[in-house]
Amino acid sequence: MTVSVRDVAAAASVSVGTVSNVLNHPDKVAPATVERVLSAIEELGFVRNDAARQLRAGRSRSIGLVVLDVRNPFFTEVARGAEERAAAEGLTVLLGNSGANSAREAAYLDLFEEQRVHGLLITPLNEELARLERLRRRGTPVVLVDRQAPPRSFSSVAVDDVAGGFLAAQHLLERGRRRIAFVGGPLGIRQVSDRLEGARRAVAEVAGAAIEVVPTESPTVLEGRTAGEALQARTPAERPDAVFAANDLLAMGLLQALMLRGKLRVPEDMALIGYDDIDFAATAIVPFSSIRQPAALLGQTAVDLLLQEASGRGMKELRQVVFRPELVERASTQA
Amino acid sequence: MTVSVRDVAAAASVSVGTVSNVLNHPDKVAPATVERVLSAIEELGFVRNDAARQLRAGRSRSIGLVVLDVRNPFFTEVARGAEERAAAEGLTVLLGNSGANSAREAAYLDLFEEQRVHGLLITPLNEELARLERLRRRGTPVVLVDRQAPPRSFSSVAVDDVAGGFLAAQHLLERGRRRIAFVGGPLGIRQVSDRLEGARRAVAEVAGAAIEVVPTESPTVLEGRTAGEALQARTPAERPDAVFAANDLLAMGLLQALMLRGKLRVPEDMALIGYDDIDFAATAIVPFSSIRQPAALLGQTAVDLLLQEASGRGMKELRQVVFRPELVERASTQA
DNA sequence: ATGTACGATTGAATCGTTTCAAAGCGTAGT
DNA sequence: ACTACGCTTTGAAACGATTCAATCGTACAT
Secondary structure: OOOOOOHHHHHHHHOOOHHHHHHHHHOOOHHHHHHHHHHHHHHHOOOOOHHHHHHHHOOOOOOEEEEOOOOHHHHHHHHHHHHHHHHHHHOOEHHHHOOOHHHHHHHHHHHHHHHHOOOEEOOOOHHHHHHHHHHHHOOOOOOEOOOOOOOOOOEEEEOOOHHHHHHHHHHHHHHOEEEEEEEEEOOOOHHHHHHHHHHHHHOOOOOOOOOEEEEEOOOHHHHHHHHHHHOOOOOOOOOEEEEEEEEHHHHHHHHHHHHHHOOOOOOOOEEEOOOOOOOOHHHHHOOOOEEOOEEEEEEEHHHHHHHHHHHHHOOOOOOOEOOOOEEOOOOOOOO | OOOHHHHHHHHHOOOOHHHHHHHHHHHHHOOHHHHHHHHHHHHHHOOOOOOHHHHHHHOEEEEEEEEEOOOOOHHHHHHHHHHHHHHHOOOOEEEOOHHHOOHHHHHHHHHHOOOOOOOOEEEOOOOOOHHHHHHHOOOOOEEEEEOOOOOOEEEEEEEEEHHHHHHHHHHHOOOOOOOEEEEEOOOOHHHHHHHHHHHHHHHHOOOOOEEEEEEEEOOOHHHHHHHHHHHHHHOOOOOOEEEEEEOOHHHHHHHHHHHHHOOOOOOOOOOOOOOOOOOHHEEEEEOOEEEOOOOOHHHHHHHHHHHHHOOOOOOOOEEEEEEEEEEEOOOHOOO
C-alpha cells in the first residue's frame, strides 16, 4: 500500500541509500540521478515516513509546549511566539493544554517524553519540579515559561509578577483609591500569588490603604462574573473602591457583572485594572487599564533558551530571563 | 543512553515480547511476571519510544487540525472541542495555523502526511481540493471544518453561512436600517463570500435597501480598525447607517475606530453586528449583536465524522453536517 | 598502459517496538 | 506412563529511513 524508499529506489534503478541522499544531501548526488529519483518520487507519490526518520534520528523535530489555558489570549500569544521562532529552526510546536489540571499536565509530559520531543516548554502548575528534573536528566531540555525558576535548576523566561502586582496597586492608590479588592485564584498558582504579593507591598506603603482578597476558582471570564456579582451586591459602605483582577479574563467578567448587572459606574464607583493586556482589553465596554506582558517575546525567548541548552553541552548554560511588566492606562482607572 | 525494551527484558529476565505484552496486553501475562517487568521498568526509568511504535503501527495516534487563524477565539474553541473528543478516544490533536496563507497550509499538509496522522481536519483556504483528494486517496481520512463540502467529495461540518448572513442583514433591516456596509475579506474566502451572499439576499427583499462592500485584507481587529477609520471619516450623508462585520474581530476593530476615533454613537449613528459570537462580544465597549456558531460542537462533530470514516471501509460513509447559526441581539443594534 | 585520486553509488546494519507462529511447561485425564 | 490441552513465554521478522564503510568508474597524470 504505502510507497517506501525501496520502491522509489527500484523505480529509479538506484539504491535506497541514493534515494535517501537525494532527500537529505542532494549535493552529494549527481544532478542527473537527482532528477531521475525526483521524478520517481513524483510518479509514485512517495511521502517520507516521519516515524521512521525519528526512530533513526533518536529525537523528534518538535518541541512540546504545555500551557495553563489555551482560551486565554495571553497563552495563545506565547504559543504564537514560540511557534514562529521554532519554525525558523525547522521545528514544530506541539501545543498541550493542561487547563490547570495536574492529571492532564502529567499526561502531556508522558506523551511528550514518549515522543522524544526536542525539548519542553512548560508553565508548570505547581512547585513540584521533580518530574521535570527527571525529564531533564533523561536528556530532554526543559524551559519554564512565565515562571521564574530557582537558580541552578532550570532555564526560565518570566515576567516579574511581583513588580506587576505592585505597579497595578500603586496605580490604583495614586488615583486615590484606598479600599482595594484583589480578585484572583487559585492562590496556589504562582502567578496569582506573586501578583497579590506585589499589590500587598504597594498597599503597605500607603497609610490608610487596605487590600482584600476575593478568591476565585479559576482565572476565567465566568469566575470574574461570579466575583463581580458578589461585589456588586454589597452595600456601598462595604464595597471596595477599586478592583485589581489577576488577569484580563477575570477583569472582563467583573466589568460585565459590575456594569450590566450592578449598574455601577467604572471607574466612578469602582476602578478596575487587569493583567496581561490582551487585545480585547482596549475594546472592552469600558476600556480597562492593564499590566502588559510581552507574551510573544516570552515564547520566542523560551525557544531560544531551549535551543541554547540543547546545543550547549553542560548545564552551566542555564539562564533565568525576567522581563519587566508595564502599566497601560485606560478609562477604567481615570480620575 | 536510552533504555529500551531490550534492557528492560534483560533486567527482568524475560524476553522482549513479554515486556511488550506487559505494556499492551497485561492480561496475557502472568501476574508475577507483570510485577517483575513493571519494577524493572520503574527502576531503569524506561519510557516507550513513540516513533518506534508508530513505525510498527503504520499510523500515528494523533489527528491534524489546520485552522485559518489561532488568534480568533472561534477557532480556539473549535480546537478545544476537537481535542476534547479526540482525547476521549486516546488521540492527540496537532494544531496547525495556516494564517490564511497557502504556503503555510501546504507545509502543514506535508508535515501531517509525513507524520501519518490518523486523519485530517481542515478549514481549507481555497476551493482547490485536489491536494486533499490525493491525501485521502493515499489513505488519510479528511474532514472539512467550517466549510460545506460538495456532496460525494468529503465529509464536512459547517454552519450555514448564507443563512447566517441573511439573519444578520435581516436583523439590521428590521431595525429600520437601509444603508448597510458589509465589512470583510478577503472575499476569496468562502465563509466571507457566503455571509455576504446571505446579506445580499436579505437586502434584495426590502425595497429601498442597499448594501455596500468594504473589503478588508484579513478578518482581524487591526483591519477592522482600518475599515472603521475610513467609514468614520465619511460625511454623514455618505455614511452607511449599519455595518455587518464578517466576524467579531473585525467588529471589535470597527467599534474601536467608530467610537473612540470617530465619536460616532453605536447604535444611534451606526448599528453594528458581528459574526461568531466570541466571548468578548458581550463585554465590548458596546456589547454587540452577533451570529452565534456552535464552535466547540463543530470540532467535536468533525472528530466524530473522522473516526467514522476511518473505521467504515467504503467512502459511502461521507456525511455533510450543517448547523444553523443563531442571532444574538445586544446593544449595538437596539432601536 | 598503469596507477592514483576522487566523486558517485551501494547495501547491510541500525534505530525500538510490536506481532505471531512456535515452543515450553504443567496439569489433568485415560 | 502417555497424550492433550491451556496458559506463558519466546524470539525472529517486520516497519521504513538513514548512515557509513566499502566499492565502483572515470579522468587524469605519469
